[in-house]
Each structure stands twice: as C-alpha cells, then as structure tokens.
Amino acid sequence: MNINLTLISQAVAFAIFIWFTVRFVWPPLRNAIETRQKTIADGLAAAERGKHDLELAARRSADVLRETKDKSAELLTQAERRAQQIVEDAKAAARVEADKVIASAKAEIDQEAERAKQHLRERVAELAVAGAEKILRREVNATAHADMLSALKQEL
Amino acid sequence: MAAGAELTPTSYITHHLGFLQKPVGTGDFWVLHVDTIVTSIILGVLAFGFLWWVVRGATAGVPNRRQAFVELAIEFVDDQVKGIFHGDRHSFVAPAALTVFVWVLLMNAMDFLPVDIVAKVLGAVGLHEWRMVPTADVNTTFALALAVWFLMIFYSVKVKGLGGWIHELFCSPFGSNPLLWPANFLLNVIEYVSKPLSHSLRLYGNMYAGEIIFLLLGLWAATGLAGTVFGAILGAGWAIFHILIVVLQAFIFMMLTVVYLAMAHESH
Numbered sequence: 001m002n003i004n005l006t007l008i009s010q011a012v013a014f015a016i017f018i019w020f021t022v023r024f025v026w027p028p029l030r031n032a033i034e035t036r037q038k039t040i041a042d043g044l045a046a047a048e049r050g051k052h053d054l055e056l057a058a059r060r061s062a063d064v065l066r067e068t069k070d071k072s073a074e075l076l077t078q079a080e081r082r083a084q085q086i087v088e089d090a091k092a093a094a095r096v097e098a099d100k101v102i103a104s105a106k107a108e109i110d111q112e113a114e115r116a117k118q119h120l121r122e123r124v125a126e127l128a129v130a131g132a133e134k135i136l137r138r139e140v141n142a143t144a145h146a147d148m149l150s151a152l153k154q155e156l
Numbered sequence: 157m158a159a160g161a162e163l164t165p166t167s168y169i170t171h172h173l174g175f176l177q178k179p180v181g182t183g184d185f186w187v188l189h190v191d192t193i194v195t196s197i198i199l200g201v202l203a204f205g206f207l208w209w210v211v212r213g214a215t216a217g218v219p220n221r222r223q224a225f226v227e228l229a230i231e232f233v234d235d236q237v238k239g240i241f242h243g244d245r246h247s248f249v250a251p252a253a254l255t256v257f258v259w260v261l262l263m264n265a266m267d268f269l270p271v272d273i274v275a276k277v278l279g280a281v282g283l284h285e286w287r288m289v290p291t292a293d294v295n296t297t298f299a300l301a302l303a304v305w306f307l308m309i310f311y312s313v314k315v316k317g318l319g320g321w322i323h324e325l326f327c328s329p330f331g332s333n334p335l336l337w338p339a340n341f342l343l344n345v346i347e348y349v350s351k352p353l354s355h356s357l358r359l360y361g362n363m364y365a366g367e368i369i370f371l372l373l374g375l376w377a378a379t380g381l382a383g384t385v386f387g388a389i390l391g392a393g394w395a396i397f398h399i400l401i402v403v404l405q406a407f408i409f410m411m412l413t414v415v416y417l418a419m420a421h422e423s424h
Binding site: 002003004005006007008009010011013014015017018020021022024025026027028029030031032033035036039 | 180181184185187189192193196197200204207208210211212214216217219223226227230231246247248250251252254255256259293294295296298299300302303
C-alpha cells in the first residue's frame, strides 16, 4: 500500500471519463430511450382509443341492425295486409261481375221464354182454328144442325 | 515461472504483486504505477469508446442488439439512481454512476485473466512486472473515492451554500445548541474521513484478496501434478465465485457513489 502519483493520474483519468460520459454518452441515449418511450406510450394510447372506437362502432352497428330488422318486419306485415286486401278486393269485384253476368243471363233467358210463349200463344189460336176446322168438317151436316140453321134463318 | 530453481513461493507472490514503477521525481510519492495507469486507461477508452460508438448510431426506433445491451446497462444504472437520488439526475449523478460502474466493473474483471499466462505474455514483450487489476492498486480506488469525496463536498457547498454547509458541519446531527457544536463537528469530521476510506478500501481489499487467492492456488501447481489439478479445479471454482464479487463490488462502489452524492444534495 504505497500512495503515490498514480493516485492523481487515476483521479484525472476518472474525471475525464466522467466528463465524457456526462457529455457524450448519457444525453443522446437518454433522448433516444425517452423518445421511444413516448412513441410506445402514444401507440398504446392510440390502440386503446381504437379499441374504444371499435366498441362504439360495434354497438352502433348492432343498433342499426336491430332498427333495420324492426323496420323490415313492419314492412312485411304491411305488405301482407296489403296483399290480403288486394285479394279481398279482387274477390269482391269478381263476385259483383259474376252477379251481373248471371243477372243478364237470367234476363235474356226470361226474354227468350217470353218470346217462345208469345210465339206459342200465336200458334195456339191457329191450332185451335185448324182443329176446329177439322172437327167442323167432320161434324157439320144439314140434319144435325137444321135447328140451329133454321134459327139462324129466322133471325135473318 | 521460467526462472526455475531460484523460484520460491515468496518470490512468486512478490513478483506478481509488484508494480511496474516509474519514478518521475525524488521521493516515494513521485512514482507512477505504469501498469495500473495503462491498463485502466485502455479499459476506460475501450468501454467509453464502445458506449460512444453505440450512442452515436442510437435510434429512437427499434434498437439493434448492441444498442439494446447498452440501453439495458443504462436503464439498470438509472433505476438504481432514481431510487436514491431525487433531483435532476440526468445532468450529472446518473452518468457519473454509469461511468463508475462500467469502469470499475471492467477493471475488476481483469482479475479473471489467468495471472501466469498474462505474466508470460507480457514478459515475452519485455514487461516483467505488470499488475493486471487496477482496482487491486490502492491508488486507483483512493483516486475514485477521493474524486467522489470532492464531488460530495462540491455539491454540498453548491446546494446549501458555503454558509449552509458550515452550519451543517456544526449543527447536525445533534442540534444547533452551541454546546453541541464540538460533538457535531467531530462526528462530521469522522464521517467525512471514513467515507472515502471505507469506499476505497472495501473495493481494494476485495480485489486484492481475490488476487492473492488466485496466486495461492497458482502456487499449488508448483507441488506437482496433484497440486496442479486441484489448483486448476479450485481456481475455476474461485473464478466462478469471483464473478459475483467482481460485479457486486462494482455495484457497491457505484451505489455508494450515488448515496454520497445524494446525501450531499439533501440538507439535514
């Protein structure tokens, strides 16, 4: 253990190394580390924000989906109701039309029958006359009808 | 050792514990330990040159392995300092702690180099006396501890003012009653003297003892084949255990540096 000038020289070397580290080594690396820390912190914050946004968007999309479902269900029931109504209307219109057709057919039939009756009526007189003529031709003789003929003569 | 017959255990150990001395004046003080100075400066230049090289290419984006390694070291030191020192640590205290840790760690790590092989290699180039572990030289540890000591006083005066510092010397820790001034002052002087002593001698003692044990194990090899085998096995065991001591002592030295500087910043 002999203290000598080495002590001074080592102290000087130590001082120089400390100065060098303080001046050239520590600050740049410190800056680099701190900048990176900040970048990482920002990135994490952004990721957190993104997650939050995603959650919000998911909730919104669920809302929209539910709304759309409700709306489409409503539209479906409306359409069904409308279709039913159209069918009902068509049925009613068809019934009216059928009634009309039936009525007109009936009327025509009636008319035809009337015409046939008329015709028949006209023919009935003729037939009666013809029948009468035939009957008369066979029954009429002078003796049988002398009384009536003589009465007729009297009246003249 | 190549010297053969004249080699005794005493000469072996004194040889390995001898410094490469270079007198630069008259008297015991005016001597330089060239081995200590050169080894420590080479290590310092390598370490801080490496740090500087990495830092110059540092990016705030994804770091490469080299940068990640350096950042790991810096974050480690910074975490330790953060827990002890409350103030603007980035302007001085944390980088100083990094300097202490890296430099002392590397100087301690020289203990892992096999003493005799290093001595052979250096002997071959004409350097017959070379102590590889600068922290096993009390001059180095004292230099570091004294530098920290002066920084401590400098920051005490800077933070509290000269009056505040002198006031603290006389009025803490017992109180400001004039009757207590001698006791306070005496305690503070003892504290100021003991801090650099314990700071430096702890590191020096650990490294010196580690070196001696390596030498004793190396000495065993002189007793024959069994001694060589056991010496090698125990040497490996001691080296593995020494990894802990090397890192731990560097860490303790750094922590004490930070603690002393932090204490200088706080008023009692």
